[in-house]
Amino acid sequence: MTDTVVRSADRARARSADRRPEGRRGRAGVWRQRAEIALFVTPALALLVAFIVVPIATAVQMSLYRWKGFGPMVDFVGLRNYVSVLTNEVFTDAVVHNLIIVAGSILLQLPLGLAIALLLNRKMWGQGLLRTIIFVPYVLAEVIAGVVWFQLLQPQYGVIDTMLAGVGLHGPEQGFLGTPEYALWTVLVVLTWKYLGLAVILFLAGLQGVPDELYEAAQLDGATWWQVQRRITIPLLGPTMRTWGFLSMIGSLQLFDMVWILTGGGPANATTTMATFLVNEGTKRQNFGIAGAASVVLFVIALVLALAYQKFILSRDSKEGGR
Amino acid sequence: MRGATAVALGTTVALLGAACAGQGTGSQGGGDESSADTGTITWWHNSNTGEGKEYYDQVAADFEKDHPGTTVEVSAMAHEDMLTKLDAAFQSGDAPDVFMERGGGELADHVEAGLLKDLSEPAADTVDTLGAYMPGFQVDGASYALPFSIGVVGFWYNKSLFEEAGITETPTTMDELYDVVDKLKAAGITPASVGAGDKWPAAHYWYYNVVRQCAADTLDAAIADVDYSDPCFVKAGETLDDTLATEPFNKGFLTTASQTGPTSASGLLASGKVAMELAGHWEPGVMQGLTEDGEGLGEDTGWFPYPSIDGQQGTEGAQMGGGDAWAVSQDAPDVAVEFAQYLLSDEVQQGFAERDMGLPTNPTASASVSDPSLAELLEVRDSAPEIQLYLDTLLGASVGGAMNDAIALQFAGKATPQDVVDAVQSAAEADQ
Structure with a gap:
């Protein structure tokens, strides 16, 4: 959509440049172009406004009121909702949990994904099948994967506890999800299982872009397999890894479904994320003002981190591209 | 091409207009209709x-x-x-x-x-x-x-599991309830299930302790004055601590759901994995839905009211429900x-x-x-002298939600009886 708009705008601009000397008729042409641009941009803009701008504005408005979800929004409280969100230990813990998930996802999935991608990039029997198997969890709906893992992880009756018992081991007394100390790490493991496929697929795609000549040259120079990976493959995979890291970070900051199904944010708030916090405040407790404030804070945190990532990490790629 | 787009755009605008207009007249129309007697x-x-x-x-x-x-x-x-x-x-x-x-x-x-x-x-x-x-x-x-x-909330239990553990009478005091828990455990049976993952089923224990420990007008006054400093509220939490100390609940109860699936609190009771569960009048229906034969516990279904507490100030026989x-x-x-x-x-x-x-x-x-x-x-x-509404419903979503969260923390061993009362107090003040 945007592509079309940009292209048509370019074309229009080129046309207007031709016509400029013609004076009056040129001015009519300018208006025509403007009408044309407006025509093409309006549908996209309307959707953007209806589904992104208006909801954000509503959330900001909501965050300044005390509102229970029905009746007119009249009880203006200024920034009080923000104070109560930012001083709420459950919310600050939720921010920490989000950051742990951000760091944990990257630290776990980057080396694992890279290793698997390198393995799957070698010519071997059953390559396609293995790639599919790795990618299946990512394709699975998050809610379905969550329900399956919730049942697998049931203490006493779940498959994982039964298997552990079979080899003489005991899971934690209250189960992996029911023990506050383990719950967040368990969620992280499930998330890794779920999203590893995406990392692998992206890395594999990136590997296709590494020119064969480099490998041949390295072989002629007598480089070992390890040296080839370290000096050629991984550095050339940099842009892919950085893009993947960005996607992973944003996903982790907005994490909701998996946590909601596995633990609901419990036990004892051990797995609350910003998103589960605001849904709980909004739909369960009808504190829509506080939910609004939390959503604005989440938006700001995500925006700041995204911009910082763009500036400090992704900018290298765009500069390289410019060269 | 451009003509087609213009038409499409025009249609969209028209549709939008129609949708907005529809909404306006819809609600007005409803109002007019409503004023008529028929x-x-x-x-x-x-x-x-x-x-x-x-x-x-x-x-x-x-x-x-x-x-x-x-x-x-x-x-x-x-x-x-x-x-x-x-x-x-x-x-x-x-x-x-x-x-x-x-x-x-x-x-x-x-x-x-x-x-x-x-x-x-x-x-x-x-x-x-x-x-x-x-x-x-x-x-x-x-x-x-x-x-x-x-309906009122009480303990639904499995008659044959109680029999297996040699329990002949249902408990009427908390001490008798703890004896029942001990006997069931001695017989290798998990005494009770609770869907603490959903919070409110766990909170029902605390509510009932409040109904037992607090005189009815104490609770009414506390709500009216937004002052939960009466010691009976902390006592209710202490009774809950005593119950939790007997470790009566199914493994992993902190994330157990109340009614969904065979591993939920109701599912565990329906399939004979636990001997009892504190729940409302909906329980037989829920259990029937969770068993393959659609019978639930069938003939084995039994019910007894929440036990009384020694020295309680609440009215004898008062029940909690809604x-x-x-x-x-x-x-x-x-x-x-x-x-x-x-x-x-x-x-x-x-x-x-x-x-x-x-x-x-x-x-x-x-x-x-x-x-x-x-x-x-x-x-x-029908013989209850008073029926106390579920406290979360009574206090409304905002205060009730904060209260249930705090009680769930106490179930996890992360909050003291005083913490729960403090949470209710501050949520009630914020709700003013």
């Missing part, structure tokens, strides 16, 4: 399957026959769907004429927002009949909904009030009871309840 009334209920749905369709048809010129538009939907749609309807100002309310703080919020019709005058007779059950549905002495099913009521929206026609009253009539309530759709509030219908364990529960309810 006409169409809309009724939302949650008996959306089998016999219950058929019965309510019949009830609506009967009412139409008696009131020529009136049409009852019935919408039967699943409970959760109904709650979501009601919230949306309240927001858009397009609420159905007759719908369900659960009383307490939620109802008070709706009254404050001007959504409900005051039924004290137009439905005076029915309000009289329902006398004992009305308090949870009144605000400042005015009645805003007519309760049609009120239920559903029919409310009429503010701008509904008068005939909607008549319909709500008809739903509470002897005839309709008897039919309701015969089909085990709930626990009828009209005294003439009590004898019609056929399920033996529900009949037992009904006896306890």
